[in-house]
Amino acid sequence: MSKRKALSISESQLREMINILVKNPSDFFLSGQCRRYLALDRWKSGGRYLRIHEELDEGVMPGAVEHNRKELERDDFGSYTRTLRLINPLKSLDPVYGGAPNMAVLTIGPRTEMEIFHLIGVGFSPSNITALDLISSSPLIDTGDMHNLPYPDRSFQVVISSWVIGYSSSPQRAVDEMIRVCADGGLVAIGATYEPTLGRGVINKRESDSDINGSMFGSVSEFTDMIGDKLNYICFQQEPVGEQKGAVMLIARIKH
């Protein structure tokens, strides 16, 4: 049997690595725990900033605002690792791999600053990041609705919707909007969890005002069908095997 290998790091090596991080502070945002710490601390020390988008489109799933607002109000910032599911593969793609600092990116439904920090961590410039949510928990996040994005046509090279599309009862309209604001040759990234017991399509089996079931997608083809003839190339995809719970994710290059 082979001997277990141990990795030991000396105190001076640790100190030097901390110095490296201090000189390159955006690298702190590669740590989910640092993203969560800073976002939560800024939220609490900033007086729990909260703005709600007033003009809800009919595509907004009933309960979407109440559900997300309740979670924020109990300081629940949710998962700090989930954003890596789309952001990690996105970062590996051209032109993001080398060109992120100069690319305009829109993140729809970040909920907290954690997702913005993550984008900074992988190289996007803070000034090129736009974030929009029905519920804004930060001045860095515009209030707005994914069914009616307040941005000009073709204004972003990357558009991300990370675990948001499920909150729509008109997902086609949400996808049409993502494509409209995406540049020719730009990338659209969509992720959601498939829960087979809830079925597929638009689902609304709410038992209370804070419940939300939303729409369910079990396969990547349900996303590509919505993109239709604007799909240029599938850069990254994943879907559950068979009828199992799991992530459905797509990063697609868009053509106009």
Ligand SMILES: C[S@@+](CC[C@H](N)C(=O)[O-])C[C@H]1O[C@@H](n2cnc3c(N)ncnc32)[C@H](O)[C@@H]1O
């Ligand atoms: C589950 S959180 C996703 C947080 C983060 N993106 C992630 O991947 O962990 C869903 C977010 O989408 C937002 N949202 C839901 N419907 C929306 C809509 N119509 N327009 C914009 N944001 C919406 C919610 O307010 C919430 O902040």
